[in-house]
Amino acid sequence: MSSRHDYPHHHPVATRWADNDVYGHVNNVEYYAWFDTAINAYLIEYGELDIHGGETIGLCVESHCSYNAAVVFPEVVEVGLRVAKLGRSSVRYELGIFRAEAQEPAAEGWFVHVFVGREDRRPRALPDALRAALARLEPDGA
Amino acid sequence: MSSRHDYPHHHPVATRWADNDVYGHVNNVEYYAWFDTAINAYLIEYGELDIHGGETIGLCVESHCSYNAAVVFPEVVEVGLRVAKLGRSSVRYELGIFRAEAQEPAAEGWFVHVFVGREDRRPRALPDALRAALARLEPDGA
Amino acid sequence: MSSRHDYPHHHPVATRWADNDVYGHVNNVEYYAWFDTAINAYLIEYGELDIHGGETIGLCVESHCSYNAAVVFPEVVEVGLRVAKLGRSSVRYELGIFRAEAQEPAAEGWFVHVFVGREDRRPRALPDALRAALARLEPDGA
Amino acid sequence: MSSRHDYPHHHPVATRWADNDVYGHVNNVEYYAWFDTAINAYLIEYGELDIHGGETIGLCVESHCSYNAAVVFPEVVEVGLRVAKLGRSSVRYELGIFRAEAQEPAAEGWFVHVFVGREDRRPRALPDALRAALARLEPDGA
Numbered sequence: 001m002s003s004r005h006d007y008p009h010h011h012p013v014a015t016r017w018a019d020n021d022v023y024g025h026v027n028n029v030e031y032y033a034w035f036d037t038a039i040n041a042y043l044i045e046y047g048e049l050d051i052h053g054g055e056t057i058g059l060c061v062e063s064h065c066s067y068n069a070a071v072v073f074p075e076v077v078e079v080g081l082r083v084a085k086l087g088r089s090s091v092r093y094e095l096g097i098f099r100a101e102a103q104e105p106a107a108e109g110w111f112v113h114v115f116v117g118r119e120d121r122r123p124r125a126l127p128d129a130l131r132a133a134l135a136r137l138e139p140d141g142a
Numbered sequence: 143m144s145s146r147h148d149y150p151h152h153h154p155v156a157t158r159w160a161d162n163d164v165y166g167h168v169n170n171v172e173y174y175a176w177f178d179t180a181i182n183a184y185l186i187e188y189g190e191l192d193i194h195g196g197e198t199i200g201l202c203v204e205s206h207c208s209y210n211a212a213v214v215f216p217e218v219v220e221v222g223l224r225v226a227k228l229g230r231s232s233v234r235y236e237l238g239i240f241r242a243e244a245q246e247p248a249a250e251g252w253f254v255h256v257f258v259g260r261e262d263r264r265p266r267a268l269p270d271a272l273r274a275a276l277a278r279l280e281p282d283g284a
Numbered sequence: 285m286s287s288r289h290d291y292p293h294h295h296p297v298a299t300r301w302a303d304n305d306v307y308g309h310v311n312n313v314e315y316y317a318w319f320d321t322a323i324n325a326y327l328i329e330y331g332e333l334d335i336h337g338g339e340t341i342g343l344c345v346e347s348h349c350s351y352n353a354a355v356v357f358p359e360v361v362e363v364g365l366r367v368a369k370l371g372r373s374s375v376r377y378e379l380g381i382f383r384a385e386a387q388e389p390a391a392e393g394w395f396v397h398v399f400v401g402r403e404d405r406r407p408r409a410l411p412d413a414l415r416a417a418l419a420r421l422e423p424d425g426a
Numbered sequence: 427m428s429s430r431h432d433y434p435h436h437h438p439v440a441t442r443w444a445d446n447d448v449y450g451h452v453n454n455v456e457y458y459a460w461f462d463t464a465i466n467a468y469l470i471e472y473g474e475l476d477i478h479g480g481e482t483i484g485l486c487v488e489s490h491c492s493y494n495a496a497v498v499f500p501e502v503v504e505v506g507l508r509v510a511k512l513g514r515s516s517v518r519y520e521l522g523i524f525r526a527e528a529q530e531p532a533a534e535g536w537f538v539h540v541f542v543g544r545e546d547r548r549p550r551a552l553p554d555a556l557r558a559a560l561a562r563l564e565p566d567g568a
Contacts, residue, residue, distance in 0.1 A: 012156070013156065013158075014154070014155065014156060014179075016155075016175055016176075016178075016179040017175065017178040017179045017182045017183075017305070017311075018175050018178065018179075018302075018305060018311050018313060020193075020305060020306045021301070021302060021304060021305070021306070022304045022305070022306065022308050022357075022477050022478070023477075023483055023485070023544075024193075024194050024306050027301070027302050027462070028458070028462065028486035028489060029302060029455060029458040029459045029462055032454070032455040032458055033158055033159065033160050033455045034158075036158075036159040036160065036453070036454065036455055037156075037158040037159045037160075037215075037216075040159045040215075040216070041159075041215075041216040044216055045216070051162075051166075051215075051448050051449075052166050052448070057449055059449070059454075059493075060454035060493060061492065061493050062490075062491070062492045062493065063454060063490070063491055064488075064489070064490045064491075065488070065489055065490075066487065066488045067485075067486060067487050067488065070547075073179075073182075073183075073193075073306075074179075074182070074183040074186055074187070118449075121496075159447070159453075160444075160447060160453050160455060162447060162448045163443070163444060163446060163447070163448070164335050164336070164446045164447070164448065164450050164499075165335075165341055165343070165402075166448050169320070169443070169444050170316070170320065170343075170344035170347060171313060171316040171317045171320055171444060174312070174313040174316055175313045178311070178312065178313055193306050193307075194306070199307055201307070201351075202312035202351060203350065203351050204348075204349070204350045204351065205312060205348070205349055206346075206347070206348045206349075207346070207347055207348075208345065208346045209343075209344060209345050209346065212405075215448075260307075263354075296440070297440065297442075298438070298439065298440060298463075300439075300459055300460075300462075300463040301459065301462040301463045301466045301467075302459050302462065302463075304477075308477075308478050317442055317443070317444050318442075320442075320443040320444065321440075321442040321443045321444075321499075321500075324443045324499075324500070325443075325499075325500040328500055329500070335446075335450075335499075336450050357463075357466075357467075357477075358463075358466070358467040358470055358471070
């Protein structure tokens with residue numbers, strides 16, 4: 001299990017009313033929505049990803065999550081993000097969900113993006129700005 | 143149209159990846175999810191609403207929204223909240239969605255809660271702590 | 285209050301696990317997602333709406349819902365759809381949510397689309413195929 | 427890769443407008459919502475799971491999905507469901523998402539439920555009715 005400081009980037013997520021399900025805690029599915037949000041917010045802000053018109057877009061080809069502790073609306077959590085493998089056209093991210101002041105994650109997962117052409121949906125090499133931004137999230141990327 | 147300063151309470155909402163729809167902006171439905179989130183976060187924090195075990199809960203009986211401008215992930219917005227009518231067992235909220243630094247709302251709406259017993263779902267008078275918290279959001283509530 | 289037979293078109297919606305909220309019934313926000321789904325499915329199937337590349341798209345400028353009865357996952361409901369006003373570039377839909385075998389709606393609402401150019405987002409006259417499909421949902425549209 | 431006939435149970439899912447994301451296809455996160463829906467609908471219908479008041483509830487402790495092909499609103503898909511491992515208090519499900527007439531899955535995944543007491547959230551043996559329903563989804567369960 002990773003700790004908060006094992007993730008070089010943190011993205012805050014405020015839970016929403018509808019994240020809670022009938023069992024009174026955040027539904028397991030929402031954690032993936034937070035992964036998607038943290039990753040894409042990073043790519044847009046630091047990697048020049050243009051989700052509206054850019055030629056290259058990232059598609060999820062695989063994802064995973066394991067759950068250790070409940071999160072409950074209205075708490076605010078942080079998504080820790082790091083890059084485990086940076087390939088020519090794909091990236092494997094590792095992520096952790098941290099409750100306030102917790103060092104151990106409430107959930108941990110991973111997510112693989114393949115970058116493709118927006119029109120033909122065939123693999124593309126990562127654009128330079130995107131690659132540079134992602135390299136900074138590798139274990140030795142500082 | 144109301145301005146940002148016409149709302150006594152503001153709740154920040156960070157957009158999420160999935161809020162954007164196929165047309166590239168936040169889907170109209172999400173604004174209602176933000177209303178629900180801002181209202182319930184306020185009731186929990188200031189009004190002692192216990193969503194898990196409290197005897198009295200709030201159910202939405204009517205809602206409305208009009209849309210003036212697009213919001214796009216990953217921007218952060220604020221939900222302005224005020225109380226337009228505070229009845230014995232019901233509350234009418236008015237809400238505005240404000241983009242960063244905007245004085246005019248991207249959307250405006252209202253939302254009516256009826257408070258009911260958790261088990262019998264029949265109307266209940268608002269608990270005192272809830273009423274006091276909501277009274278502070280009335281136009282003359284400061 | 286309208287009855288099931290007051291709506292000329294019906295779109296089935298199977299509830300999902302996450303539609304239920306912490307109070308054990310479908311969250312008020314989801315009804316709007318069902319409205320959006322029923323309307324757009326109709327426009328795509330009968331009105332030749334091309335959500336991916338079409339020049340004209342429909343944006344929601346106003347919506348409303350009033351709630352009469354709870355719906356609970358895993359039930360299946362039907363969304364009744366009719367057209368109340370068909371303008372040059374806008375449409376006002378009226379909708380009802382019907383539980384199985386119910387004649388009276390669990391919820392009723394309305395939704396206004398303005399059709400705009402995909403790029404400039406300025407009003408456009410409704411394309412002919414769309415107008416013809418919508419005219420069939422007017423009270424005298426059979 | 428499994429085929430449609432490798433799954434003993436199939437649950438239909440109609441896509442919704444908001445399932446599509448900015449890239450014009452169903453967002454990767456929604457597949458997990460469909461998994462959750464198919465599993466719980468089965469447990470409620472065939473296994474006497476009482477999500478509102480039952481003493482034993484199922485919590486997700488791990489999930490996974492790999493994506494092979496896009497799904498686009500308004501299409502209707504089927505979720506194939508089988509049980510890979512049935513333990514004393516946990517179940518591992520395997521799932522596939524099938525587009526109309528497709529024999530190969532658009533996505534495949536798995537999902538692990540641990541059954542716990544509603545109040546203490548500690549592991550419980552699966553209730554008999556639930557176990558019997560799940561045993562029918564094992565490879566040799568017919």
